[in-house]
Amino acid sequence: MKLLLAFLFSTNLFATDLNLGCVTEIPTTSLIAQTKDGVVEFNLIHHNGVKYMPIHNGVITPYDLETLSTRADILADLGDNLVFTMPASACQVDGVLFNCFGAQPAQNIGGHQVSIWAAYSSTYDDVSLIGIFPFVTTNLAIEVDGKSYYLPMRYNQAECFKDFKKSKLLKSITLTQNKR
Numbered sequence: 001m002k003l004l005l006a007f008l009f010s011t012n013l014f015a016t017d018l019n020l021g022c023v024t025e026i027p028t029t030s031l032i033a034q035t036k037d038g039v040v041e042f043n044l045i046h047h048n049g050v051k052y053m054p055i056h057n058g059v060i061t062p063y064d065l066e067t068l069s070t071r072a073d074i075l076a077d078l079g080d081n082l083v084f085t086m087p088a089s090a091c092q093v094d095g096v097l098f099n100c101f102g103a104q105p106a107q108n109i110g111g112h113q114v115s116i117w118a119a120y121s122s123t124y125d126d127v128s129l130i131g132i133f134p135f136v137t138t139n140l141a142i143e144v145d146g147k148s149y150y151l152p153m154r155y156n157q158a159e160c161f162k163d164f165k166k167s168k169l170l171k172s173i174t175l176t177q178n179k180r
Helices: 002-010 062-077 167-180
Strands: 019-024 029-036 039-046 081-089 092-093 096-103 107-109 112-128 130-146 145-155 160-162
Touching: 039 112, 062 145, 081 112, 081 130
Parallel strands: none
Antiparallel strands: 019 029, 019 160, 029 039, 039 081, 092 096, 096 112, 107 112, 112 130, 130 145
């Protein structure tokens, strides 16, 4: 325990305001995390509806197909715009990296009891012979009717913005959708 506390205090991570928006170039799924009055609001928006929401990150085998189908059905019930909150004191932030942990009270969404228990991001470089491509992966860990689910998304690092303004995103998406 002492070693863990020493590690946490020796890193650059600290509780602070989280104000991050990760949005793909053509909006597909966006994650917006904003702090207001000591509470972080996580807003996950599936711009093209739940049929196109990410539900898994990693290798998929034929054995996984039934589980993924069930997961997709349950997560689709939650809708295309999810909002969860956590106390800012439960979060550590360093640039585009954040870790927020702590089970929150359940809310009824689409007939399911849903609560968030973690939100976090990581970064990595995808290295190939043609270059190095930096990515940010975000994940919301939620509990739906007593079972844990993860809502992952991968963004090019250039698609994640600190000091993000949610109203600016929503205005630009509306303009783009009206041009179609």
